[in-house]
Amino acid sequence: MPSPANDKVTGTTEKRGRGRPRKPDAMSNAERQAAWRARHGARTKSVTVTKNTPPPADAHDALVRECEQLRGEPVQARRELETVSRAKPSAQAPSDVATVLGRLPRQEAADSGERRLNLTMTGTQFFALERLVAHFGLSRRAVIERLIDWADDTFSRSLYDDEAAFNRYVDRDRNEK
Template identity: 45%
Template sequence: MLECEQLREGLAQARREIARRPRPRRDVGGGGGGRRDAASAVLVRPLPADEAESDDRRLAVTMTGREFFSLQRLAAHYGLPRRAVLERLVWWADHSVVQSFGEDDAAFNRYLHRGNGK
């Protein structure tokens, strides 16, 4: 019984120590850990201004039922049109990739021009 009480006290003390520690902040801008929180964070914030003021482009998308219904749920949960959900998630993914290049200009340029047929 004494050993059981000692273990309980040790467990209680460990829990108190954990509760006192500050929780690490999760990355909400993309690129690091905390991906689930980052996706939620990008859906609740408006996109940064489009400095290039590019024109709207039409995109026809076919997706599986799973992704379609996921998009429906995200749009309903965050009170956004499906277009806004897609735009924010695509911006977040692209921003995360660009940030991952750091100071590697060659990698950034390859990424930038790969989709342009250049």
């Protein structure tokens, strides 16, 4: 590294500035930015600005009427649904769980006997079973038996007109064992 220049007349030493010395033809930051814009100016795309004008008052009123009409449709549908749900439930397929679980179990056939069933179910189904047991005050066995009876009765009644399908359904258990 060269030593700082010495002034022999005054005896002072001039310190060199920090960093690399500046070239005599160096551009400033503003000049560099202007040159970059000039080089890349041809590549830029023109931007069109669209001014959004508010719709006239008549259009607003029409939108308000449409909004009120759309709000009324769910209310009307809800009323129709309530009238349908208040109607007499179908005798073939009771959908109310309380009706299904509240009815008495089937009369046992003398020759059917009892059979043991080991059952594994998911946690969601298990907790649903526990809720039904607690709510209706029945045993797990009673809840499961009544739900199975209901499903079997409903499906058997749906096959009322098709005797061949009913016979296949009833005899399927015996044929597959």
